[in-house]
Every structure is written in structure tokens, then in C-alpha cells.
Amino acid sequence: MKVLIIDDEEDIRSIASMSLGILGGIDVVEADGGEEGISKAAELQPDAILLDMMMPVLDGPGTLAKLRENSATKHIPVIFLTARAMTSEVEKLKQMGATGILTKPFDPTTLASQVKAILGVQ
Amino acid sequence: MPPETWDKTFQELKSQYLTRSSERLDQIGDLLTNMAKSPGDVNLLRDLQRQFHWLAGSGSIYGFPQITKLGTHGEEFCDKLLRNGRGLTRSDWDKCKALLDALRVTFSGDDDPQKQTIEKPLPKSEHDGIEVMFVDPEQNHFLFLAKLLEEQGMVIRHLKTAVSALESCSQKMPRACLISLPLSDASGYELVERIRILPGGQETVIFFVGAKSGFLDKVQAIHCGADGFFQMPVDWESVEKRLKYLLDRGKAQNFRVLSVEDDPDQAYFIRAVLESAGYQVHHIPDPMQFEEALLSFNPDLVLLDILLPGMTGYELARYLRQDERWATMPILFLTTQNQLEAHIESARAGADDHLVKPIAPALLLSAVASRLERARFLKNLLHRDGLTRLLTHTAFMEQAQAVVAQCKRNQNRLASLMLIDLDKFKQVNERFGYAAGDKVLISLSAVLRQRLRSSDVLGRFGGEEVAIIVEDLEEYDAVNLAQRLLHDFANVEHRAPDGTVFHMTFSAGVAMLDPKVMDVERWRKHAEQALKAAKNNGRNCVMKILGGKR
Known part of the structure; x- marks a missing residue:
């Protein structure tokens, strides 16, 4: 299983990738912004994308919209990472096509199992 | 899972994080200096908000929940300033500076995540520190009960003989004595009579546990001044329940x-x-x-x-x-x-x-x-549910109504409603039978009771749904509390009748009461929406809803 993490914060990327990799046995690819993320997604075809909400230039919802427009990436499940999991916001993101939402700060010891639970894999 | 690799990697990442954090704090300091010079510069404020946002999002991950809390405060504060658009006043600046100082103290104070997490101690059990004496010649009858009571912070004195028990009581009277019959050096009844005439001996709760228990034994036990007689084999949970009930009896009740x-x-x-x-x-x-x-x-x-x-x-x-x-x-x-x-x-x-x-x-x-x-x-x-001893639906809603009324009168009061729903509970009933399901519900109620204050309102909404009203906590703390409850409950081992050990989780929705615009039904709807969101989000998590009051 391969997951792409799109987040501009190196600290978040590195711990999320360690946590998914070491504790979850998941292959991880990183991108430090929306644009880079979209091209890596199209090229590498990950099984899921972990997407930060708040990023400079292209933010999470903007990135999601572009991923959904692109025929090479529109089928890939996207899980948001956000510090504000308000219900209204969650609904909005779901309508936009997000598969799940994880709150930041997350627990690095359970991140992998949460991602797997959202994707419905063991 | 190779945990050693993980621990090592985590420590490495953490030390990098600490280095970067101190650079970040310096950047915040620079930003504040610039902001003092040009208080109307929106871009500086945006940068500051980003810095706080980063701290909020990363702190807890690396074991610094206090950093997350401070960062969240900072981020929300900047958000407010950006929205009202009037630029930075002196007191706004002071507040940002104070946050920066607090962040510095938190980072430099201690980098031990264990200690960091003790930002707010868990509410103590209401029976914390209560002394209970066990008199048992065999020293083994009360082991299970001792564990139940110690989990709630009670302090147990173990004694073997009536003589040593009396000696101990005369030095300091325990709040309760449990006496296993027969004793080796005196009759239990005699011991009770002697305890009762010591100072404070009238108030202490005394139970007998023994093999003999004809009607006359019970009458004799009560005649000599005991509060109860339990027959071996004992259902220890019912002893615990009865004991706690009697301990509470003496409390100054504001009737x-x-x-x-x-x-x-x-x-x-x-x-x-x-x-x-x-x-x-x-x-x-x-x-x-x-x-x-x-x-x-x-x-x-x-x-x-x-x-x-x-x-x-x-x-x-x-x-x-x-x-x-x-x-x-x-x-x-x-x-x-x-x-x-x-x-x-x-x-x-x-x-x-x-x-x-x-x-x-x-x-x-x-x-x-x-x-x-x-x-x-x-x-x-x-008013209480027969299985979990939590309030029934009707009784809970009455209490909720009372809380709403209080908050409408005093708008400074905070109240949040948590709805908790066990994840995949039906599967437990189907796989292990209803008795196992019932046990899960009982242990959920036990975890909640131990972790919450006695003033918090707990109710069972039928099925596997439990509702809690917690007062005087900010939204952040209420969500945090719910997450800790989830964590504690997820760690409980459940044992099915066939010996299988399993774990359970729950989903929870938290909604703050905004007494200006909400009645009790609306409040509940909000919490239900948040709970639904938690279920949709893959379960095993806590979600909140913006209740207006922040």
C-alpha cells in the first residue's frame, strides 16, 4: 500500500511518514505543496492521499478540487488533515469528495490504523 | 510492528522538532518586534497566525499538548484580530508576547512528554483517599474487592486479627471495615461492638463476609451494629456498590x-x-x-x-x-x-x-x-438504568433541562454535551452473546464514573449510547477529556465467555451549549450531528461542533 502525504510542514510530513511507514508498513511519498502533490499523485498513483488543509499557495480544498478534475487522480481517496474538524466543515469536505478527515494534532502511534480504518483495509 | 525502531526514530524526529521549534520561537519574537513598529500590517499578523498554527498542529504529536493548546489560543486570537481588522492595539501585542513567553517556558521547562501531559490532572474520584480496613485471617478473601476499591483511589489497610484491627481503629478510625468471618481470636460480632464504642466508630460502615448466613445470622450481625452481611461466594461488585452507597450517606447532603x-x-x-x-x-x-x-x-x-x-x-x-x-x-x-x-x-x-x-x-x-x-x-x-446505574433517558433530559436553565441565567457558565456511542457493539452481542455486551456497557459506565466528577451528569440513552454533561470546561478541554475517556476505555480488556479477550472503542460527539440560542433539543441535535460526523469519520474518534460560544 502506498500513501502520498501533501503537507508544507516538514515536521508533520516526517512524523506522519515515519508513523505510517514503521508502524503501518505503508510506503510513503511526500510532497511539500499542492502543485507538487498533484503531479506526484498522477505519476505514482498512490492508494490514498493525506492532504493538509492549510497550505500557502494552493490550500487543501484547492488541491482536492484539482485532483478531482484530473482524470489521472480523480479516483484516489483523499483524507484531510485538519486542526479544525467542525461538523459543517466536515460535511463540506465530504461533499467535495473527501474520503475522511483526521484531526491535527494526530497521535503518531495510531495514525496508520486510523488511515486504514477510513480506507476500510486491514 | 517493530516498536524499538519506532521509539528510536521518534526520539530523533523529536530532537529535530525541538531545534526547529526554538528557531520558530525566535521568528515569532522577530515578528512581534516588527509588529510593534507597524501595528497595522496585516501580513505580519498572517505570518504570526501561521506560526501559531504550526505549533498548534505539531505540539501534541511530539508529546507537547501544552504547546498545542497555546498555539491554538494564538491562532484563534490572530484570527479574531484579522477579522475585526482594526489593527493591533498595545494590549493585543502584550497578549501575543505573553503567549510567546509561555511557549518558551513550556519548551525549555521540560522535554519529558510524560510530564508535559500532566497539564490538567484528571478529575479525582470522589472516593479518593478514603480509608477502608479489611480484617481477614486468611488475607485472601478481599483481593478482588481491594483492587476495585484501589482503582478508585481508596486506601486499604489489611489486618489479620481482631486485636490488631481494634488497635488500628483506635489510632485512626477507617471509613469502612470489612470483616471476614470467622476470626481466629474473637467473634466478629464482639469486634463490631468494640469498634462502635471507639471515637468515630458509630459512623464507620461495617460489613461481614462469611459462609454462615441464615436469617438469624443476618439479624445478629445487624443487632451487633453491622451494616450488612454478605454470604460467600460474594458478588464483589454488589458489595462495592453497597459500600459506596453507605459511604455517601454520611456526606453533608444539602437536602x-x-x-x-x-x-x-x-x-x-x-x-x-x-x-x-x-x-x-x-x-x-x-x-x-x-x-x-x-x-x-x-x-x-x-x-x-x-x-x-x-x-x-x-x-x-x-x-x-x-x-x-x-x-x-x-x-x-x-x-x-x-x-x-x-x-x-x-x-x-x-x-x-x-x-x-x-x-x-x-x-x-x-x-x-x-x-x-x-x-x-x-x-x-x-431514575437509574438497571444495568449501568446511569440516569435513565427521562431523568437525564430533566437534568439537561436544569443545566440549560442555569446557563441561561448565568451566561458565564460553560456546559458541553458529549454523546458516546460504542463502535460495532452489535458484533459483540452477535459473536459473544448479550451477557458479554452487557459487561462492556458496565465497564464503559465504570470508566466514565471513575474519570468524571460527581457533579457531571451521566445518562444512558438506551442501547449502546451514553450521554454526559460536563460543566465549566472550555470546548478544547471538553474534547480533550472525551479523547482521554476514549483512550482509557480503548485500553480496557474485555473477556468473552469463551475466554476471547477483545477491546472496544467508541465514537463521541461534543457540543457546547450556547444558552442564547439553544434549547435542550437543539443542544442535543448538535451533539448528535457531531457524533454522526465521528461515525462517518471512521469511528474511534471525537468530533466537536461549533456551538457559537468559544
């Missing part, structure tokens, strides 16, 4: 007594006697005020005179008894009427006792206390 009495001297006497014992007394001379006083004062017991202006006490008693809201309310008559007919009439009107004036203070107090005790016991049975 409310409504007295209806038209003679001012009598009214003064009643008030003086009852208040001296710690009761709250509300007195009305006119029976016409009765209904209003019932609703506003919400008494636990009413004390009625019989001959009142324009009405009799019998009529007031009948009025109470025809309304199910007051079904458990004790009614005592206090009157000069001492004819047989008056006593009979009182009983017919549904009164619990007919006391005759003039009355000795001690008699009045004991009559009031015993009725209150009985009423509390009955109320407990009626």
Missing part, C-alpha cells in the same frame, strides 16, 4: 426541606432545628404559595402543618400525591392534632409520618433524616 407553617414561632423552631443539622429550609406561612415554592425551591421533603389558613395540610398532601413528579417526595405532618382520627387521616392522605407538637428536636431530626434516606434510595432505583 432541602419545605415547611408550611402559619405559626411564626413554630416556623422559627423548625428552621432552627433543621438548619443546625445542615438542611436548607424554605418556609411559607400561606398554603397558596405551595405550588410556586415546590417549583422554585424543589424540596426533597415537605413538612406540613394540618390546620392552615383556608386549607388543610391533608389537601396539600393529596395535591402532591396526585402528581407523579412528586411521587417519591416524603411528606411529614407536624401538628398539635393527636387524636386517632387525625393520624388515620394523615395516613390516608399519603403522608409518611404524623408527628405531634411539641416535638423534641432529636425526634424531628431523626424522622426527617430517615425519610430522606429512604427517598434517596427509591429515587436512585427509579
Whole structure:
């Protein structure tokens, strides 16, 4: 299983990738912004994308919209990472096509199992 | 999972994080310096918000929940400033500076995540520190009970003989004694009689546990002054329940007594006697005020005179008894009427006792206390769910209503509603049977009870849904508390009848009450929406909803 993490914060990327990799046995690819993320997604075809909400230039919802427009990436499940999991916001993101939402700060010891639970894999 | 690799990697990442954090704090310091020079610069404020946002999002991940908390404050504060668009005032700047200082202290103070997480200690159990003595020659009968009690912070003294037990009691009387029969050096009954005459010995709760328990044994146990007799093999959870019930009995309960009495001297006497014992007394001379006083004062017991202006006490008693809201309310008559007919009439009107004036203070107090005790016991049975001992749906909603009313009066009060729903509970029932499911519910209620304050309201909404009202916590803390409850509950091992060990999780929705715009139904709807969001988000998590008050 391969997951792409799109987040501009190196600290978040590195711990999320360690946590998914070491504790979850998941292959991880990183991108430090929306644009880079979209091209890596199209090229590498990950099984899921972990997407930060708040990023400079292209933010999470903007990135999601572009991923959904692109025929090479529109089928890939996207899980948001956000510090504000308000219900209204969650609904909005779901309508936009997000598969799940994880709150930041997350627990690095359970991140992998949460991602797997959202994707419905063991 | 190779945990060693993980630990090592985590420590490495953490030290990098700490290095970068100190650079970040310096950047925040620079930003603040610039902002002091140009307080109207929105871009600086945006940069500052980003820095706070980063701290908020990363702190807890690396084991610094306090950093997340401070970062969140900072981020929200910047958000507010950006929205009102009036630029930075001196006091705004001071606040940002104070946050920066707090962040520095938190980072430099201690980098031990264990210590960092103790930002707010968990609420202590209400039985924390209570001393309980076990007298058991074999030293093994009470092991399970000891564990149950110690989990709640009680302190256990183990003694083998009656002589050492008496010695220990005379030095410091425990709040409860459990005595295993037979003892090697004396009869248990004798020990109880000796304990009862020591200072403080009247108040301590004493139980016997033994093999013999014919009716006469129980009577003898009670005759010698014990509070209960349990027969081996014992259901320890019921002993624990009974023990806690009796321990709470002695607590200064703020019971409310409504007295209806038209003679001012009598009214003064009643008030003086009852208040001296710690009761709250509300007195009305006119029976016409009765209904209003019932609703506003919400008494636990009413004390009625019989001959009142324009009405009799019998009529007031009948009025109470025809309304199910007051079904458990004790009614005592206090009157000069001492004819047989008056006593009979009182009983017919549904009164619990007919006391005759003039009355000795001690008699009045004991009559009031015993009725209150009985009423509390009955109320407990009626209003609580049989399995989990949590409030029933109706009783919970009544309490919720009361909280909403309080918050409407005092808008500074905070209240949040948590709805908790067990994940995949049906599978437990299907796989292991209903008894296993019931045990899961009982352990959920036990975890909640241990972790929450006694003032928090806990109810069972039928099925596998539990509701909690927590007061005086900000939204952040309420969500945090719910997450800790989830964490604790997820760690509990459940054992199915076939020996399989399994773990359970729950999903929770948290909604703050905004008393300006919400009634109890709306509040509940919000919490339900948040719970739904948590379920949709893959379960095993806590979600909140923006309740307006932040």
C-alpha cells in the first residue's frame, strides 16, 4: 500500500511518514505543496492521499478540487488533515469528495490504523 | 510492528522538532518586534497566525499538548484580530508576547512528554483517599474487592486479627471495615461492638463476609451494629456498590426541606432545628404559595402543618400525591392534632409520618433524616438504568433541562454535551452473546464514573449510547477529556465467555451549549450531528461542533 502525504510542514510530513511507514508498513511519498502533490499523485498513483488543509499557495480544498478534475487522480481517496474538524466543515469536505478527515494534532502511534480504518483495509 | 525502531526514530524526529521549534520561537519574537513598529500590517499578523498554527498542529504529536493548546489560543486570537481588522492595539501585542513567553517556558521547562501531559490532572474520584480496613485471617478473601476499591483511589489497610484491627481503629478510625468471618481470636460480632464504642466508630460502615448466613445470622450481625452481611461466594461488585452507597450517606447532603407553617414561632423552631443539622429550609406561612415554592425551591421533603389558613395540610398532601413528579417526595405532618382520627387521616392522605407538637428536636431530626434516606434510595432505583446505574433517558433530559436553565441565567457558565456511542457493539452481542455486551456497557459506565466528577451528569440513552454533561470546561478541554475517556476505555480488556479477550472503542460527539440560542433539543441535535460526523469519520474518534460560544 502506498500513501502520498501533501503537507508544507516538514515536521508533520516526517512524523506522519515515519508513523505510517514503521508502524503501518505503508510506503510513503511526500510532497511539500499542492502543485507538487498533484503531479506526484498522477505519476505514482498512490492508494490514498493525506492532504493538509492549510497550505500557502494552493490550500487543501484547492488541491482536492484539482485532483478531482484530473482524470489521472480523480479516483484516489483523499483524507484531510485538519486542526479544525467542525461538523459543517466536515460535511463540506465530504461533499467535495473527501474520503475522511483526521484531526491535527494526530497521535503518531495510531495514525496508520486510523488511515486504514477510513480506507476500510486491514 | 517493530516498536524499538519506532521509539528510536521518534526520539530523533523529536530532537529535530525541538531545534526547529526554538528557531520558530525566535521568528515569532522577530515578528512581534516588527509588529510593534507597524501595528497595522496585516501580513505580519498572517505570518504570526501561521506560526501559531504550526505549533498548534505539531505540539501534541511530539508529546507537547501544552504547546498545542497555546498555539491554538494564538491562532484563534490572530484570527479574531484579522477579522475585526482594526489593527493591533498595545494590549493585543502584550497578549501575543505573553503567549510567546509561555511557549518558551513550556519548551525549555521540560522535554519529558510524560510530564508535559500532566497539564490538567484528571478529575479525582470522589472516593479518593478514603480509608477502608479489611480484617481477614486468611488475607485472601478481599483481593478482588481491594483492587476495585484501589482503582478508585481508596486506601486499604489489611489486618489479620481482631486485636490488631481494634488497635488500628483506635489510632485512626477507617471509613469502612470489612470483616471476614470467622476470626481466629474473637467473634466478629464482639469486634463490631468494640469498634462502635471507639471515637468515630458509630459512623464507620461495617460489613461481614462469611459462609454462615441464615436469617438469624443476618439479624445478629445487624443487632451487633453491622451494616450488612454478605454470604460467600460474594458478588464483589454488589458489595462495592453497597459500600459506596453507605459511604455517601454520611456526606453533608444539602437536602432541602419545605415547611408550611402559619405559626411564626413554630416556623422559627423548625428552621432552627433543621438548619443546625445542615438542611436548607424554605418556609411559607400561606398554603397558596405551595405550588410556586415546590417549583422554585424543589424540596426533597415537605413538612406540613394540618390546620392552615383556608386549607388543610391533608389537601396539600393529596395535591402532591396526585402528581407523579412528586411521587417519591416524603411528606411529614407536624401538628398539635393527636387524636386517632387525625393520624388515620394523615395516613390516608399519603403522608409518611404524623408527628405531634411539641416535638423534641432529636425526634424531628431523626424522622426527617430517615425519610430522606429512604427517598434517596427509591429515587436512585427509579431514575437509574438497571444495568449501568446511569440516569435513565427521562431523568437525564430533566437534568439537561436544569443545566440549560442555569446557563441561561448565568451566561458565564460553560456546559458541553458529549454523546458516546460504542463502535460495532452489535458484533459483540452477535459473536459473544448479550451477557458479554452487557459487561462492556458496565465497564464503559465504570470508566466514565471513575474519570468524571460527581457533579457531571451521566445518562444512558438506551442501547449502546451514553450521554454526559460536563460543566465549566472550555470546548478544547471538553474534547480533550472525551479523547482521554476514549483512550482509557480503548485500553480496557474485555473477556468473552469463551475466554476471547477483545477491546472496544467508541465514537463521541461534543457540543457546547450556547444558552442564547439553544434549547435542550437543539443542544442535543448538535451533539448528535457531531457524533454522526465521528461515525462517518471512521469511528474511534471525537468530533466537536461549533456551538457559537468559544
